[in-house]
Amino acid sequence: MNVQEAAYVWSFQLRNSFSDHRAQPGRLLINEETPRFVRQRLESMGYDLMVCEKSSGPITAVFFDRKHGSFWSAASDLGEDYGIAG
Secondary structure (H helix, E strand, O other): OOHHHHOOEEEOOOOOOOOOOOOOOOEEEEEOOOOHHHHHHHHHOOOEEEEEOOOOOOOEEEEEEOOOOEEEEEEOOOOOOOOOOO
16 A cells, blocks of 8 residues: 555554553554455455544655655645645
């Protein structure tokens, strides 16, 4: 997945900072716009998927592609966030 697609994924791998503080390895919250083939691939890898309209955020990310020497930026679907790479 690219950096924009990754901005739409929420992992329960780490302990929750709120409420019951449980870690839920293998569970992912993903955006409903995630392509079906990506969902199928994640499920085939054993992930338990939760799908919703707004899956994360606000998150911004910048990825440096070492192979091509370029930056890629992304932002989640909450707020008025944007990623800028220069």
